[in-house]
Amino acid sequence: MEGILITFEGGEGAGKTTQAELFKNYLTEKGLSFFATREPGGTDFSEAVRALTKDIRYSNKSVISELMLFEAARADIVEKCVKPALAEGKVVIMDRFYDSTTVYQSFGRGLDRGMVEQLNMVAAQGLVPDLTVYLKISREEAFSRKGGADKNDAIEQSGDDFHERIRQGFDILAKENKDRFLVVDSTQSIADVFAQITSAFEEKYKNKQKGK
Numbered sequence: 001m002e003g004i005l006i007t008f009e010g011g012e013g014a015g016k017t018t019q020a021e022l023f024k025n026y027l028t029e030k031g032l033s034f035f036a037t038r039e040p041g042g043t044d045f046s047e048a049v050r051a052l053t054k055d056i057r058y059s060n061k062s063v064i065s066e067l068m069l070f071e072a073a074r075a076d077i078v079e080k081c082v083k084p085a086l087a088e089g090k091v092v093i094m095d096r097f098y099d100s101t102t103v104y105q106s107f108g109r110g111l112d113r114g115m116v117e118q119l120n121m122v123a124a125q126g127l128v129p130d131l132t133v134y135l136k137i138s139r140e141e142a143f144s145r146k147g148g149a150d151k152n153d154a155i156e157q158s159g160d161d162f163h164e165r166i167r168q169g170f171d172i173l174a175k176e177n178k179d180r181f182l183v184v185d186s187t188q189s190i191a192d193v194f195a196q197i198t199s200a201f202e203e204k205y206k207n208k209q210k211g212k
């Protein structure tokens with residue numbers, strides 16, 4: 001069986017990393033082999049690119065440059081790790097994937113959506129997640145959990161209007177992609193959020209085994 005791609009999406013501090021970590025433990029307990037990574041990141045090259053995207057010294061870089069950085073990081077992790085892991089039948093867990101690019105660089109920064117989505121597909125080699133977990137929470141609540149926006153993070157410092165467009169962007173993508181999006185109210189307890197994720201995953205996994 002071809003592997004399963006599960007992505008975690010949402011604004012900063014929504015709980016993606018927390019849930020991705022729990023999900024790894026859950027897969028280990030179930031005896032399912034997996035590959036887990038984050039975007040941008042996951043390879044030496046992509047981690048170096050990640051540092052560039054966050055570096056406040058370059059926060060005035062062109063928006064197209066920012067887009068290209070995310071796509072460059074993606075192309076490397078997809079080619080070297082994600083595609084091979086899926087081909088080996090593994091569950092692949094990604095803490096952010098191209099829905100973040102559509103939302104941040106198009107809805108957030110204002111780049112043409114068609115162009116962004118075309119580049120997403122090039123970098124992702126046409127992969128489409130089987131399940132996208134969208135952890136939904138207000139920016140205020142998420143940042144209060146994190147203890148405020150990171151002063152040294154170029155994207156977190158992008159302002160309230162930008163982050164409101166991010167929230168709206170994820171809502172739009174969720175409506176447009178109901179077949180793969182699971183929208184979870186991330187103000188619930190960590191355990192309640194997690195229960196909804198495993199239940200959706202089990203459904204997808206069963207269907208995949210049946211070849212649906």
Ligand code: T5A
Pocket residue numbers: 010011012013014015016017018019038039040053070096097098100101102104105145146155156186187188189190191193
């Ligand atoms: N970006 C990324 C783009 O602009 N374009 C792109 O194409 C891509 C891929 C990446 C940045 O790059 C941008 C988006 C981002 O700005 P990142 O570090 O991966 O940066 O993303 P962040 O969202 O900033 O990561 P965070 O670690 O800040 O947020 P998480 O992972 O969503 O949240 P998490 O799990 O660390 O939780 C935050 C806090 O909340 C608590 C946790 O314990 C933690 O303290 N928490 C809860 N508390 C109560 N109840 C719950 N249910 C909780 N869940 C978590």
